[in-house]
Amino acid sequence: MKRIENYFQRNSFDNALFQPEFLCAKTIRERIETIGHLTARDAEDLLKIYNETNSGQHYDGSGWFDYQLHLRILFKIDNLKAEVDFTTGRISINAG
Helix, strand or coil: CHHHHHHHHHHHCCCHHHHHHHHHHHHHHHHHCCCCCCCHHHHHHHHHHHHHHHHCCCCCCHHHHHHHHHHHHHHHHCCCEEEECCCCCCEEEECC
């Protein structure tokens, strides 16, 4: 995920629409680094950051889609099921 964060940062120098994606990825990475095992509550907190960025103005290219996939894999590692609304791009944790 750090690689994608770096991609967002590099591109933000030439295109301001990458700045929200960079800040989102940086914030989420910093929080993940302080968490051992993700709980559903942790995931919801991280997704709040992602979903707020996703609903605002941002580049929304293939890097963002790749980042979304990485988030979902991260949650799956900790036995959490993330669901995507492919119309809006919002991700939520399925508690069931």
